[in-house]
Amino acid sequence: MPGDADIASVAALMGEPARAAVLMALADGRSLAATTLAAEANVAPSTASGHLARLVEGRLVTVESSGRHRYFRLASPEVASALEALARLAPHRQVRSLSQGTHAEAIRRARTCYDHLAGRLGVALLDALVSTGVLHVHEVGEGSDPVLGAGRARVYVLTGDGTSRLAALGVAPDPPTRRPLTRYCIDWSEQRPHLAGWLGAALLTRFAELGWVLRAPKRVVKVTDAGWAGLAGRLGVDVDACR
Amino acid sequence: MPGDADIASVAALMGEPARAAVLMALADGRSLAATTLAAEANVAPSTASGHLARLVEGRLVTVESSGRHRYFRLASPEVASALEALARLAPHRQVRSLSQGTHAEAIRRARTCYDHLAGRLGVALLDALVSTGVLHVHEVGEGSDPVLGAGRARVYVLTGDGTSRLAALGVAPDPPTRRPLTRYCIDWSEQRPHLAGWLGAALLTRFAELGWVLRAPKRVVKVTDAGWAGLAGRLGVDVDACR
DNA sequence: GGCACACTTCGGGCCTACCCGAAGCGTTGG
DNA sequence: CCAACGCTTCGGGTAGGCCCGAAGTGTGCC
Numbered sequence: 013m014p015g016d017a018d019i020a021s022v023a024a025l026m027g028e029p030a031r032a033a034v035l036m037a038l039a040d041g042r043s044l045a046a047t048t049l050a051a052e053a054n055v056a057p058s059t060a061s062g063h064l065a066r067l068v069e070g071r072l073v074t075v076e077s078s079g080r081h082r083y084f085r086l087a088s089p090e091v092a093s094a095l096e097a098l099a100r101l102a103p104h105r106q107v108r109s110l111s112q113g114t115h116a117e118a119i120r121r122a123r124t125c126y127d128h129l130a131g132r133l134g135v136a137l138l139d140a141l142v143s144t145g146v147l148h149v150h151e152v153g154e155g156s157d158p159v160l161g162a163g164r165a166r167v168y169v170l171t172g173d174g175t176s177r178l179a180a181l182g183v184a185p186d187p188p189t190r191r192p193l194t195r196y197c198i199d200w201s202e203q204r205p206h207l208a209g210w211l212g213a214a215l216l217t218r219f220a221e222l223g224w225v226l227r228a229p230k231r232v233v234k235v236t237d238a239g240w241a242g243l244a245g246r247l248g249v250d251v252d253a254c255r
Numbered sequence: 256m257p258g259d260a261d262i263a264s265v266a267a268l269m270g271e272p273a274r275a276a277v278l279m280a281l282a283d284g285r286s287l288a289a290t291t292l293a294a295e296a297n298v299a300p301s302t303a304s305g306h307l308a309r310l311v312e313g314r315l316v317t318v319e320s321s322g323r324h325r326y327f328r329l330a331s332p333e334v335a336s337a338l339e340a341l342a343r344l345a346p347h348r349q350v351r352s353l354s355q356g357t358h359a360e361a362i363r364r365a366r367t368c369y370d371h372l373a374g375r376l377g378v379a380l381l382d383a384l385v386s387t388g389v390l391h392v393h394e395v396g397e398g399s400d401p402v403l404g405a406g407r408a409r410v411y412v413l414t415g416d417g418t419s420r421l422a423a424l425g426v427a428p429d430p431p432t433r434r435p436l437t438r439y440c441i442d443w444s445e446q447r448p449h450l451a452g453w454l455g456a457a458l459l460t461r462f463a464e465l466g467w468v469l470r471a472p473k474r475v476v477k478v479t480d481a482g483w484a485g486l487a488g489r490l491g492v493d494v495d496a497c498r
Numbered sequence: 499g500g501c502a503c504a505c506t507t508c509g510g511g512c513c514t515a516c517c518c519g520a521a522g523c524g525t526t527g528g
Numbered sequence: 529c530c531a532a533c534g535c536t537t538c539g540g541g542t543a544g545g546c547c548c549g550a551a552g553t554g555t556g557c558c
Binding site for chain 4: 499500501502503504505506507508509510511512513514515516517518519520521522523524525526527528
């Protein structure tokens with residue numbers, strides 16, 4: 013547990029509204045240009061530039077120049093983990109305008125978390141994969157650790173039947189990277205796990221290929237009519253629970 | 256992944272040096288009085304009182320009144336997780352004074368993390384338990400997730416042989432709580448896992464009973480001569496690696 | 499080559515919030 | 529019952545940092 017590390021400097025970097033907005037915009041792993049991030053944070057380009065310089069200097073963000081653009085992205089997965097941990101503690105921002113309200117609702121329904129699905133749909137998808145036997149859950153110990161709530165030791169294993177069912181859908185778990193096949197991530201809006209890891213990413217990619225989902229701005233994911241039908245029919249997702 | 260949550264307010268709460276010092280002091284799960292925390296943060300009692308009120312209002316900390324004292328503690332394990340995630344990103348504070356230097360060294364050698372061992376000793380202990388066959392490691396997937404660094408899916412299972420060896424040491428894994436038997440925690444100073452969970456706590460408690468370790472102020476753990484001998488001889492810990 | 503664009507640096511205005519000491523309230527102990 | 533203690537509230541001084549607009553550098557496009 014923490015002891016001597018200078019938490020304050022990192023937290024202060026994340027604790028300024030404009031910088032937090034920048035980090036949140038980068039939270040799905042994309043690289044974005046400075047102007048885009050300025051708009052995202054609702055500040056002037058000059059202001060954003062200063063904030064970005066501080067984020068880079070604090071090693072939370074890296075830059076890559078490309079022509080006259082400079083693309084920023086999170087420096088490491090650990091940064092995303094920290095944002096995730098903070099989001100779990102954060103009060104949900106109160107809704108001010110109608111558009112904010114609909115966006116807040118949309119982002120809770122279905123969004124991307126890096127490269128996989130999150131929100132009610134992400135949670136329902138994982139539930140469906142487990143209840144239909146595509147994945148088996150192994151719990152280590154029972155209940156939740158009273159001391160370390162995060163990182164509950166739960167492991168999702170792809171079954172043989174699951175492998176063939178996914179192959180029928182066009183998702184073949186080749187080992188293209190050294191990335192773990194399954195991983196989970198506690199959803200900040202649902203407070204329940206959704207599927208991450210290689211499989212989580214592969215499913216989102218395949219859903220997009222099939223025309224089941226469309227990636228809208230601001231991390232929102234829109235599900236098409238074919239998508240709702242396919243998720244329910246082919247994977248057993250409880251689409252009513254996702255609205 | 257984060258989307259709409261108001262990360263900035265939480266991070267700002269953690270991003271002020273005095274408040275961060277308070278949170279770090281509470282990070283091992285203790286309840287401490289306001290005056291103690293003021294001293295810990297090097298601010299006047301009145302200043303600390305204001306910070307504590309804000310931490311309570313922000314739901315990072317809870318209070319319990321007892322006579323003329325008020326005892327503060329972290330509001331939830333999630334708060335500790337967030338601190339942990341930030342500590343992993345934090346630059347190690349540069350050493351200013353000799354006493355800070357020796358303390359920084361001591362805390363990296365052996366410290367408590369909540370109720371179990373961390374630092375080089377904590378890491379070496381887990382290594383020893385694995386290499387001597389007390390625990391078996393199960394990896395799910397291979398390597399590290401390029402997207403989600405934290406929460407690597409690794410599971411430590413107590414072996415039959417391990418159970419009897421621990422019993423000989425006076426540690427019997429009764430199921431006294433619903434807490435998981437084993438759990439790990441990425442050590443912020445070593446960037447490698449150390450043992451947490453019920454077993455991690457039981458081992459620290461037993462080491463203290465045996466007079467192997469003494470809990471010094473500021474989370475530092477001192478190992479006695481008998482402790483070094485016992486750790487090496489009975490558990491196979493590479494004590495040289497711990498210094 | 500020249501204009502438009504992306505971005506950064508600089509200067510100055512403003513405001514937040516951190517800090518402390520003094521004073522007030524409640525509790526404990528002699 | 530009074531003194532010491534723990535803690536909080538209040539007032540005022542200070543400093544740091546956030547914001548923008550204007551100006552400067554470098555790149556791409558016509």
